[in-house]
Amino acid sequence: MRFTINGSKREADPDIRASLLDLLREEFRLTGTKKGCDHGQCGACTVLVNGRRINACLTLAVMHQEDDIVTIEGLGSADNLHPMQAAFVRHDGYQCGYCTPGQICSAVGMLDEVAKGWPSHVSDDLSSPVLDEAEISERMSGNLCRCSAYPTIVDAIREVHDA
Amino acid sequence: MKTFNYERVASPEAAVAAGGRFIAGGTNLLDLMKLGVETPERLVDISRLDLNTIEEKDGGFLVGALVPNSDLAADPRVIANYPVLSRALLAGASGQLRNKATTGGNLLQRTRCYFFYDTHAACNKRVPGSGCDALGGFNRIHAILGASEQCIATHPGDMPVAMRALDAAVVTLRPDGDRRRIPLADFYRLPGDTPHIETVLESGELITHIALPALPPGARQLYRKVRDRASYAFALVSVAGVIAVENGTITHAALAFGGLAHQPWRDPAVEAALIGQPPIEAAFDAAATALLKDARGHGDNDFKIPLARRVLIAALRDLTGEPA
């Protein structure tokens, strides 16, 4: 099976039952993407597929042949951080860091949704949502943080949005 | 997870000919397969079928079964014509899940009954004839209307509740090539003594579209969802309402409820209590009484009876009061 992962063409022959998450971690050794619950409940496995954030644990690898997949490793590197990674560092948007790759990928996908004008559950006006703190919390509710670093996560995302 | 055969199909015709279980977003089916609750032998991947557009048709709209929940909620035409639908979708799941979940898959998502998920428990829905551990067990999220002695599960979806209030219809393709159009009112079954059969879909029948009809001009719409936390939780009780008031009289009322029954619940008696009446508390009370006259709690979910009353009355106030 062929995939585009972080901009490179990659091939693998995973078990038919492998989730996209297991493909990334076990076949491609991209262990930045984390497994929390394996049931779509925590967001630790969030990656960008064809530009959209999804839970890698609730989709089959075989269904993503030829797709364009971006993981935390593809967003930036230690010496060339993505603006969202840099903002998380600046604001201490984590404690243990386990949820962080998922938070960052989710935040990047989320700001893209905001740029497209997508509303959320807390938008007063569905046609022109404004990204305040309540909006960020609602839009990021699919990413749990066991250390409860939520306030600084929101600060980091807000800084990238306002930049 | 039990292994399976996998095939990706290129057309709806090929999908129905393939003879297997459809997988669209996979967010419900894979969850259940990992737990051994669902054990399909053959998965037919319909995720790349060309059924992902929203088109105007007969004054209403035709939504492809593969339109993701996110896209449906954010579509300017849906926001303009069916804000109750956008609101219901946005109240469900998370941003990541809505990006993957599809319109057809959302309609067919299965109950969140704890015992249905637990392969060690007795559950007539999972294993017909095995019993029901929710009756007499912990049943806080369970049904108060339309349940049976065999099953008291609820349909967990938000989007289907809005679609029920909008009088949507499901358009399908059958393996014999026939197409049918099934009003959502006839689509879901009550549990009765066959809780494992949840809809009128036949084996191998593919949902291709959902049809949304035009609404009466001036109708106001609302989706109100009550849950254990403010986001990313299933409804305990929800209501989708579409109401029109002309010259001080309610002329159109469509009210559907989530969290109460095995299907998005709608009862003509509720609407009859409102239509022709002025939008006043006495009418709202009568509507709530009509809704709940046959309601029955099972212990842990008794609270849903007064909660449903309050949620309905609050929704009716919002729908008929001064616009915010």
Ligand SMILES: Cc1cc2nc3c(=O)[nH]c(=O)nc-3n(C[C@H](O)[C@H](O)[C@H](O)COP(=O)(O)OP(=O)(O)OC[C@H]3O[C@@H](n4cnc5c(N)ncnc54)[C@H](O)[C@@H]3O)c2cc1C
């Ligand atoms: C953590 C979590 C929280 C959630 N919270 C909510 C919530 O608050 N509210 C809510 O409403 N939902 C919620 N959901 C459920 C989610 O909305 C559903 O999982 C999703 O809508 C299912 O769509 P899908 O395309 O992924 O379906 P799939 O998993 O692909 O399929 C589901 C079922 O539909 C069948 N199917 C799919 N498409 C078709 C078709 N075109 N024709 C015939 N059969 C078809 C499949 O065979 C399968 O039986 C939540 C899910 C998770 C994991």
Ligand code: SF4
């Ligand atoms: S309520 Fe229905 S789904 Fe739940 S255990 Fe009983 S039979 Fe199974």
Ligand code: FES
């Ligand atoms: S591991 Fe995917 S959502 Fe938790």
Ligand code: FES
């Ligand atoms: S930083 Fe520890 S789980 Fe979020």
